[in-house]
Amino acid sequence: MNRKYKIASLFSGCGGLDLGFIQAGFEVVWANDFFKEAVETYKANIGNHIVYGDITQIASSGIPDNFDILLGGFPCQGFSVANTKRSMEDERNFLYLEMIRLIRDKQPKFFLAENVKGLLSMQKGKVIEMILNDFRELGYKVDYKLIKASEYGVPQHRERVVIIGNRLGLENPFPIKTHGEENTLYNNNNNNLKPFVSVKDVVGHLAEERPRVCSFDIDNKTIYNHNARTNVADKFWGRKHKVNQHEICDYLKYWRNKSGWSTKKIDEHFGYAHTAGHWFRKDNNSGSIPNPKDWWELKNILGFDDKYDKAVTELELKVIKFEQSLRINNWDRPSDTITATGPEIHPNKERRMSVRECAIIQTFPDDFIFKGSIGNMYKQIGNAVPVLLAHKIAIEIRRFLDNHNSEILKEKNGYRTIEENRKIREKVS
């Protein structure tokens, strides 16, 4: 089917999520955000249908009817489920209630909400439960999934919760993983996944390019926004005490053997792919000490004593020197999450990753040009859903909508008059 399904988009930012859907053939008819520079970027690259303003101040009557999908990555600061008597007049003014309002008022076929992983653990899972229930009460079939962008070809281990709902009675579609760890002699992931895309794969060509505000050409391609912050001394939370990795490794191995847990089972418990192995590897190049959060969880499952608790878990704020920063970015692996607050330091240059490099890691196209101050550009990019991930989700939803529509037509054709069929076609278009 060649029909363009229509989208309304809340909390659109600079448009990462929207762009992925547009690339999959959807049409965004209305979008909104109150982040001025993000709106400027959106207008310059996607379209003038974005309305600048606070969504809580925009009446449903001011938003078009008859869209098929509502998109929105609602912010989730300040959630509390203490007050269980919720209503639309709720003084806590949760922003996801704006999605609820529009779903109730406009009845789209699908909705999709995106959020940070932390949403799942907020108030011991009560927040996500509350949100899902509120969506379900509108009569939608709702599912959610924690999605790791790197497993869909994005060069970034970004994890996000994707909530999808539909009122067509369909199973909610989620994309299938396409990428994973490369098979090696020791690690055979036994599937047909392509290897993760690394940072070097996508931004290696910019490593030797001096950052600058103006655009320039390399290999007949114009590079925009390759400007970068050059403050490479910063602070980070580091271990307060000197800890010997070999000692910790021996200690953890002893407790692991005693408890009967295998490394694989520990990884599964944490939801990691190949991290626990490093805790039991006595090797300065690839062995590592668990971070405090993982340490406490490890203690829960292996039941070890308090001997190293203090040494491993006490942190202090330290100043990063450039040399230390060399290890911050994963050059040969997918990057850590590109955040809205400030990018990582380039692995081999005395500068941070440029706006363009961050945009590329977030899978924005090369000709997508960001507007605003450098800080605001970094923020727009860090806030965004990787375009490629959005695209893959969009393709699945599109497939479901197409199948659903052709089923309706098939079912009805032949049993109805031409006039009735025309009405059905109108209904599904």
Ligand SMILES: C[S@@+](CC[C@H](N)C(=O)[O-])C[C@H]1O[C@@H](n2cnc3c(N)ncnc32)[C@H](O)[C@@H]1O
């Ligand atoms: C996580 S970002 C969304 C990013 C976007 N989905 C993308 O892929 O580029 C959340 C956005 O919600 C916007 N926002 C927060 N509160 C808002 C409000 N009351 N009205 C309109 N926009 C709001 C922020 O300005 C921010 O751009």
